[in-house]
Amino acid sequence: MKDKKHKIWNKGITRRKMLKTMATAAGTAIGAGAFSGFPMVWAQKLKDVKLLHVGSPYSIPAEIAKQATKDLGFEIESQALASDVLQTRVLTQAKTVDIADLSYVVWPRVIPRGVCQGIEISKIKEWNNMVPIFTQGKNADGSPSSMEGSAPYKLMYLEKPDARKTVKKQTDYALSVPTIYNADTLGIRPDLINRPIEKWSELFNPEFRGKAGLIDYPGVGIMDSAMAIESMGKHKYADKGNMTREEIDLTVGYLKKLKAQGHWRAFWTHFDESVNLMASGEVIIQSMWSPAVTAVRARGIPCVYQPLKEGYRAWGNSLGIMKHLSGLKLEAAYEYLNWYLSGWYGGFIARQGYYSAVPSTAKKFLTSDEWNYWYEGKPAQNDILDPYGKAQEKAGHVRDGGSFWERMGKIACWNAVMKEDRYLTKKWNEFVAS
Numbered sequence: 528m529k530d531k532k533h534k535i536w537n538k539g540i541t542r543r544k545m546l547k548t549m550a551t552a553a554g555t556a557i558g559a560g561a562f563s564g565f566p567m568v569w570a571q572k573l574k575d576v577k578l579l580h581v582g583s584p585y586s587i588p589a590e591i592a593k594q595a596t597k598d599l600g601f602e603i604e605s606q607a608l609a610s611d612v613l614q615t616r617v618l619t620q621a622k623t624v625d626i627a628d629l630s631y632v633v634w635p636r637v638i639p640r641g642v643c644q645g646i647e648i649s650k651i652k653e654w655n656n657m658v659p660i661f662t663q664g665k666n667a668d669g670s671p672s673s674m675e676g677s678a679p680y681k682l683m684y685l686e687k688p689d690a691r692k693t694v695k696k697q698t699d700y701a702l703s704v705p706t707i708y709n710a711d712t713l714g715i716r717p718d719l720i721n722r723p724i725e726k727w728s729e730l731f732n733p734e735f736r737g738k739a740g741l742i743d744y745p746g747v748g749i750m751d752s753a754m755a756i757e758s759m760g761k762h763k764y765a766d767k768g769n770m771t772r773e774e775i776d777l778t779v780g781y782l783k784k785l786k787a788q789g790h791w792r793a794f795w796t797h798f799d800e801s802v803n804l805m806a807s808g809e810v811i812i813q814s815m816w817s818p819a820v821t822a823v824r825a826r827g828i829p830c831v832y833q834p835l836k837e838g839y840r841a842w843g844n845s846l847g848i849m850k851h852l853s854g855l856k857l858e859a860a861y862e863y864l865n866w867y868l869s870g871w872y873g874g875f876i877a878r879q880g881y882y883s884a885v886p887s888t889a890k891k892f893l894t895s896d897e898w899n900y901w902y903e904g905k906p907a908q909n910d911i912l913d914p915y916g917k918a919q920e921k922a923g924h925v926r927d928g929g930s931f932w933e934r935m936g937k938i939a940c941w942n943a944v945m946k947e948d949r950y951l952t953k954k955w956n957e958f959v960a961s
Contacts, residue, residue, distance in 0.1 A: 572855055573600060573601055573855065573859070574600060574601060575601075576601040576602065576855060576856060576859045577601070577602040577603075577604055578601070578602070578603050578604070578625040578626055578856065578859055578860060578863055579604050579605075579606065579623070579624060579625045579626070580592065580603055580604065580605045580606070580625065580626040580628060580846075580863075581605070581606045581608060581613060581616060581617070581624045581626070581627060581628060582605070582606075582607060582608070582613065582627070582628025582629070582844070583607060583608065583609075583610060583613060583628065583630070583844070584607040585707075586628050586706065586707050586844045587605045587607055587628055588607075588875075588914075589605065590875065590914070591603075591605060591872060591875070592604060592605040594871055594872075594875075595863060595866055595867075598866060598871070599859075599862055599863065599866055601859055603863060610630070610633075613629070613633075614629075614633050614636065614637075617629065617633075617637055617642060618636070618637065618640055618642065621640075621642035621849055621850065621851070622849070622851050624849050625848075625849055625852060625856065625860060626846055626847070626848065626849070626860060626863065626864075627642075627643060627703075627846070627847040627848075627849060628706070628844060628845075628846055629703070629844065629845065629847065630677075630842065630843070630844050630942070631677040631678075631679055631682055631842070631843050631844070631845065631941065631942070631943075632677050632746065632842070632942050632943055632944050633944070634677070634682050634702065634703065634845070634847075635677065635682065635944065636944065637847075638682075638691055638692060638693060638702065639691050639692070640691075641689065641691050641850065642849060642850055643702070643703070643847040643848060643849055643850055644688055644689065644848055644849070644850045644852070645685040645687065645688035645689065645690060645700035645701065645702065646700060646701045646702070646703065646704060646847075646848055646861075646864070647688075647699065647700060647861075648698075648699055648700065648701050649699065650861050650865075651701070651704060651861075651864060651865065651868070652865050652868070652869075653865070653868040653869070653885045653888060656885050656887050656888070657705070657868075657884050657885055658705075658882075658884055658885070658886065658935070659672075660672045660679065660680065660935060660938075661679045661680060661683060661705045661884060662680070662683065662697070663680065663697075664678070664680030664681075666932065666935070666936045667932050667936065668936070670936075672938055673838075673841075673938045673939055673940055673941065675764075675766045675767050675768050675769075675939065675940035675941065675943075676750070676766065676767065676768020676769070676940045676941035676942055676943035677768060677941050677942060677943040677944070678941045679705055679708075679843055679845070679941070680695075681693065681695060682702060682703075683701055683702060683703075684696060684697055684698045684700065684701060684702070685698060685700040685701065685702055686698055686700070687700065688700055689850075702845075702847065703845035703846055703847040704845055704846045704847075704864050704867070704868065704884070705843060705844070705845045705884040706843075706844050706845055706846055706867055706868075706872070706883070706884055707843065707844045707876050707881045707882070707883075708841065708842060708843030708844065708881065708882055708884070709817060709841065709842060709843075709880065709881050709882060710839035710840070710841045710928070710934040710935055710937070710938060711814075711815075711816065711817070711839060711840045711841065711842065712815075712832055712833055712834065712835055712839050712840070712928070713727070713729070713730060713751075713812060713813065713814065713815060713832075713833050713835065714801070714805055714812070714813055714814075714815030714819065714820045714823075714830060714831070714832055714833070715811060715812045715830070715831050715833050716805060716808065716810075716811040716812075716828075716829060716830060717829050717830075717831050718829040719808055719811045720811055720812070724812070724833050724835075725835060725836050726758045726835055726836050726837065727751075727754040727755045727757070727758040727835050727836075727837050728755050728758035728759040729755075729812060730751065730752075730754075730755040730812060730813075731755050731756075731759065731781075731785060731790070733788075733790070735790075735811060735812050736788065736789055736790050737789055737790070737792055738792055738809070738810055738811045738812065739790055739791055739792060739810065739811075739812050739813060740791065740792055740793045740794070740795060740801070740804055740805075740810040740812070740813030740814065741782075741791060741793075741794050741795075741813065741814050742794070742795060742796070742801075742813075742814035743794035743795060743796045743959060744796065745948075745951050745952050745955035745956075746942065746943065746944055746945070746948070746951070747814070747840075747942060748794075748814065748955065749770070749775070749778055749779070749951060749955065750767050750768065750840055750940060750942065750943075751814045751840065752778050752781070752782055753767040753770070753774075753778055753940075754767070754835075754837060754840065754939065754940075756777075756778060756781060757837065758835075758836075758837050761781070762774070762777060762778075766940075767939070767940045768940050768941060768942070768943030768945065769943060769945050769946055769947075770945055770947065770951070771947070772947055772950055775945075775947060775950060775951050775954055776954065779954045779955065779957070779958050782958050783957075783958050783961050786958065786961060787961075792804070792809055792810050793809065793810060793813075794959055795813075795814075798816065798818070798819055798822075801813065801814075801815055801816065801819045802819050802822045802823055805819070805820075805823050805828075805830055806823045806826055806828050806830075815832065817832055817880040817881075817927075818879060818880055820832040820927070821880065821919050821920070824919075824920070825919055831927055832927035832928065833927070834927065834928045834929070834933075834934075834937075837939055838937040838938060838939035839928075839934060839935075839937055839938050839939060840938075840939060840940055840941070840942065841935070841938045841940070841941045841942070842941065842942040843941070846864055846867060848860045848861075848864075868883075868884060868885045868888060869888050870883075870885075870888035870889055870890075870891045870892045871892050872889075873885060873886070873888055873889025873892065874889050874891075874892025874893050874897075875892075875914050876914075877889055877893055877897065877901045877902070878893075878897065878901075878911075878912065878913050878914040879913065879914060880901070880926075882902075882931065882935065886902060886931065889902075890902070896908045896909055896911075897911070900920075900924075900925075900926055901926060901931075902930065902931045903930050903931075904925060904926055904928075904929035904930030904931075904933060905925070906922075906923050906924065906925050907920060907921070907922050907923060907924050907925075908922060909922050910922050911924065
């Protein structure tokens with residue numbers, strides 16, 4: 528990686544530069560008798576600040592904390608936890624966390640507990656450069672982004688710092704700061720299908736009986752299934768991310784029918800399972816994640832993350848500041864959030880196929896070829912490398928789905944935890960066991 532990619536790209540004197548410079552100079556100033564005033568007390572203590580960032584493995588690889596610590600001058604410690612453990616930690620041991628890195632799926636359960644504090648939008652430097660899906664609920668062309676499921680815009684704003692519910696209008700306070708997100712679709716083996724796949728309904732096509740796969744996670748598997756059912760014209764859901772009991776029964780009933788016919792080859796729960804099923808040819812169409820498709824192709828096996836007429840199912844994560852932070856630790860938390868949006872993180876996750884909430888800063892940490900490939904949908908001029916320098920796509924390849932807005936501008940729904948989640952889980956388990 529080029530040295531220039533490690534620079535902080537904000538021009539002029541920023542709070543981050545000021546705090547870091549003051550921390551470096553504090554010892555000398557005190558020794559010379561220059562110590563006086565509250566700001567210098569903060570500067571002296573800055574180097575001793577430690578923030579604990581707790582999140583999921585896909586959102587906080589160890590490299591993130593290392594780079595942030597290097598750039599900021601105070602320590603960032605990260606802990607990656609399984610989703611259920613993470614949620615429990617934030618809800619029941621809130622004071623053991625400083626920065627909560629949560630999926631938008633989880634936030635509706637966290638907000639009423641009052642364990643996080645509202646974020647002052649005026650302190651987030653790149654707020655106005657953020658993708659409008661998050662801040663305005665709109666796509667780049669001004670058209671409304673989907674509000675089905677846990678759409679980020681619905682969970683963005685608070686009326687006041689200690690509010691325990693969000694509001695559907697722009698205010699001075701945010702619940703959290705968006706970071707990593709993507710648009711999901713179906714993975715296919717084009718060499719074993721040998722014809723165009725254009726609609727979600729293909730997931731249920733009898734042609735693929737015994738060769739179809741579905742993710743065994745109720746909240747996601749049910750939404751992929753709903754996309755297919757809508758595509759077939761069987762039912763129109765008011766909100767695929769918040770089904771009624773009747774809609775859950777309808778959807779699960781259809782899945783059971785398909786299972787009785789031998790349609791499903793497998794229900795996968797882990798990343799590697801989805802890769803192996805597709806690579807072996809046991810499954811040729813299934814729920815899939817973008818990096819899993821790349822992993823199949825890395826074995827020299829054709830695999831496509833197929834754009835579909837009805838659009839994508841999206842997901843995203845964001846960072847929240849825990850309620851107990853105050854004083855210097857709170858200031859440090861704001862600096863950390865600003866660092867997150869300043870570009871290094873955005874460049875790192877782009878090489879995994881994920882998007883940054885502020886693409887303009889991520890661009891500064893990508894080569895022109897990387898930017899054109901990951902965000903513009905143009906053919907790669909050179910082999911595309913992952914964050915660790917390993918080749919993952921060959922020169923000439925075009926990213927499945929095309930450009931950023933060709934993907935994110937076609938969101939049909941967002942991952943969510945439904946109000947009838949317990950009922951859904953019960954019915955889903957019955958389906959898998961049937």
